[in-house]
Amino acid sequence: MRIVELSGGVGGARLARGLAALAQVDLTIVVNVGDDAENHGLAICPDLDTVVYTLAGEAGPHGWGRRDDTFIFNEELARFGVDNRFRLGDRDLALKLFRTRELEGGQPLSKVTATIASRFGIEPTVLPATDDRLRTMVRIPGGWVTFQEYFVERRHEDEVLELRFEGGMEARPAPGVVEAIASADLIVIGPSNPPLSIWPILAVDGVRAAIASHARVSAVSPLIGGKPIKGPADRVMQSLGLPAGNRGVVAAYEGLIDRLAIDESDRDDAGDLEGVVDVLITDIMIKEQAAATSLAATLVKQ
Amino acid sequence: MRIVELSGGVGGARLARGLAALAQVDLTIVVNVGDDAENHGLAICPDLDTVVYTLAGEAGPHGWGRRDDTFIFNEELARFGVDNRFRLGDRDLALKLFRTRELEGGQPLSKVTATIASRFGIEPTVLPATDDRLRTMVRIPGGWVTFQEYFVERRHEDEVLELRFEGGMEARPAPGVVEAIASADLIVIGPSNPPLSIWPILAVDGVRAAIASHARVSAVSPLIGGKPIKGPADRVMQSLGLPAGNRGVVAAYEGLIDRLAIDESDRDDAGDLEGVVDVLITDIMIKEQAAATSLAATLVKQ
Numbered sequence: 258m259r260i261v262e263l264s265g266g267v268g269g270a271r272l273a274r275g276l277a278a279l280a281q282v283d284l285t286i287v288v289n290v291g292d293d294a295e296n297h298g299l300a301i302c303p304d305l306d307t308v309v310y311t312l313a314g315e316a317g318p319h320g321w322g323r324r325d326d327t328f329i330f331n332e333e334l335a336r337f338g339v340d341n342r343f344r345l346g347d348r349d350l351a352l353k354l355f356r357t358r359e360l361e362g363g364q365p366l367s368k369v370t371a372t373i374a375s376r377f378g379i380e381p382t383v384l385p386a387t388d389d390r391l392r393t394m395v396r397i398p399g400g401w402v403t404f405q406e407y408f409v410e411r412r413h414e415d416e417v418l419e420l421r422f423e424g425g426m427e428a429r430p431a432p433g434v435v436e437a438i439a440s441a442d443l444i445v446i447g448p449s450n451p452p453l454s455i456w457p458i459l460a461v462d463g464v465r466a467a468i469a470s471h472a473r474v475s476a477v478s479p480l481i482g483g484k485p486i487k488g489p490a491d492r493v494m495q496s497l498g499l500p501a502g503n504r505g506v507v508a509a510y511e512g513l514i515d516r517l518a519i520d521e522s523d524r525d526d527a528g529d530l531e532g533v534v535d536v537l538i539t540d541i542m543i544k545e546q547a548a549a550t551s552l553a554a555t556l557v558k559q
Numbered sequence: 560m561r562i563v564e565l566s567g568g569v570g571g572a573r574l575a576r577g578l579a580a581l582a583q584v585d586l587t588i589v590v591n592v593g594d595d596a597e598n599h600g601l602a603i604c605p606d607l608d609t610v611v612y613t614l615a616g617e618a619g620p621h622g623w624g625r626r627d628d629t630f631i632f633n634e635e636l637a638r639f640g641v642d643n644r645f646r647l648g649d650r651d652l653a654l655k656l657f658r659t660r661e662l663e664g665g666q667p668l669s670k671v672t673a674t675i676a677s678r679f680g681i682e683p684t685v686l687p688a689t690d691d692r693l694r695t696m697v698r699i700p701g702g703w704v705t706f707q708e709y710f711v712e713r714r715h716e717d718e719v720l721e722l723r724f725e726g727g728m729e730a731r732p733a734p735g736v737v738e739a740i741a742s743a744d745l746i747v748i749g750p751s752n753p754p755l756s757i758w759p760i761l762a763v764d765g766v767r768a769a770i771a772s773h774a775r776v777s778a779v780s781p782l783i784g785g786k787p788i789k790g791p792a793d794r795v796m797q798s799l800g801l802p803a804g805n806r807g808v809v810a811a812y813e814g815l816i817d818r819l820a821i822d823e824s825d826r827d828d829a830g831d832l833e834g835v836v837d838v839l840i841t842d843i844m845i846k847e848q849a850a851a852t853s854l855a856a857t858l859v860k861q
Contacts, residue, residue: 297656298663329629333653336678347649351635354599376638
């Protein structure tokens with residue numbers, strides 16, 4: 258069975274690991290690059306790295322970064338007055354530096370990502386949504402800021418008034434993205450922040466249309482009891498004018514999904530949603546690998 | 560008393576720390592940049608860093624790199640098939656990255672070095688010989704290679720047939736270098752490899768002439784019993800056609816020095832050298848700070 262998952266960071270990555278654990282699944286993960294940034298001259302791709310590390314069983318304790326990493330380099334930066342709020346682990350740094358050098362050498366991000374994935378022995382195909390430059394810009398009450406400034410430096414405390422996907426209009430899908438979507442038996446939108454993590458993928462020319470024309474697109478809600486497991490999804494959705502809770506998730510994916518997986522604890526939402534989309538009521542809390550695999554199996558079987 | 564030391568890496572750095580420990584000494588260290596390289600896109604200045612770390616009491620156990628450093632990043636590079644023979648410590652990496660960014664931002668190396676030195680609370684003035692690009696090229700039986708290839712990758716095992724200081728003809732002294740030499744009461748050439756560490760400094764336009772016209776220039780021999788404490792100085796000097804032992808050191812600095820400090824164990828060399836230069840017989844083994852300070856005091860007093 259061919260599955261394509263659209264993924265942001267931690268939640269999407271965990272679901273990807275669940276899907277990858279299923280027998281006879283040919284998995285492609287199309288990953289958000291809107292959070293990408295340059296930090297200390299290094300090419301930072303937070304979501305791609307989280308997906309790779311998670312699939313390799315090498316993700317850090319909070320879902321991001323490398324397991325068993327150290328932060329000697331990052332601490333030492335403070336001596337030079339260098340902003341080190343974006344915490345780069347020593348082990349993680351090797352990947353960042355390898356990628357930076359390869360990109361500077363002219364390799365496209367999708368190729369570099371494939372090399373990195375192979376170095377971690379990962380079987381699924383991990384694709385950036387685009388090889389072109391695409392940057393999520395966030396308008397907060399003080400004006401437009403980069404995603405990293407909003408998320409890391411300002412700790413996603415500001416109200417998000419508007420999003421813009423810089424380069425989105427010109428960005429072409431990375432080789433294989435549209436082909437994987439077109440030939441997939443099932444598309445899964447991971448439990449990622451819809452506006453901040455999934456919309457940038459959909460902003461890439463041709464991706465939204467490819468998803469919209471697909472017959473089977475399931476999304477996994479990033480909300481349980483109206484709140485995300487982590488991050489500011491509920492606040493961002495609200496300030497962007499989306500309805501609260503799972504209705505907001507459906508609205509964020511209007512015209513794209515035919516099914517939404519919601520948590521058992523939110524079964525009361527189902528009545529409200531049925532008629533717009535199919536509702537799959539299951540356990541969507543996937544902090545552990547077993548839960549992720551179980552959710553993946555449920556998505557595939559039903 | 561104003562002193563200028565010309566220095567390569569470990570030996571020169573240790574003497575610098577000894578000189579810095581003397582009361583009422585105004586010390587400027589002019590440091591070799593011929594070993595500088597780009598590694599993983601980072602600006603590597605081995606001798607400048609050894610001098611800074613040594614003066615800060617932060618040098619690694621073998622004289623180079625940072626004390627108490629870890630090599631997590633360096634080890635992880637192997638996963639990506641990246642050449643990691645030039646070992647970069649995690650703590651050390653922060654300095655390298657800071658320098659790289661500052662240079663890319665248009666700061667000259669001398670300014671960046673001053674900033675780094677101040678961040679380590681170092682009082683002496685540490686100057687690169689030049690802000691311009693100067694690279695020591697080494698001809699080995701297989702052809703011309705960079706200093707780093709000769710020294711690190713090929714472990715200085717090849718015979719050195721010829722040296723070339725690429726950029727040396729055009730390189731201008733860094734601001735303050737010639738001024739410091741001209742106004743110094745004493746010039747000390749540290750116990751560094753004469754051809755590999757000191758000649759590149761002398762290759763910078765105007766530096767050789769400034770040293771040659773100075774009345775008091777002492778060199779400290781890098782050899783004890785004809786052998787260096789570390790490194791290939793004796794073999795390099797031999798293959799470049801210089802006489803063996805301390806006669807070779809004097810020949811390497813012909814027309815520049817008026818005095819050579821040699822080790823007590825080499826006092827038999829004195830007869831051979833007197834008449835060409837003054838000879839100061841003392842303990843020149845300076846692995847420990849106390850010995851370095853003692854040698855520095857002897858150089859200054861006599």
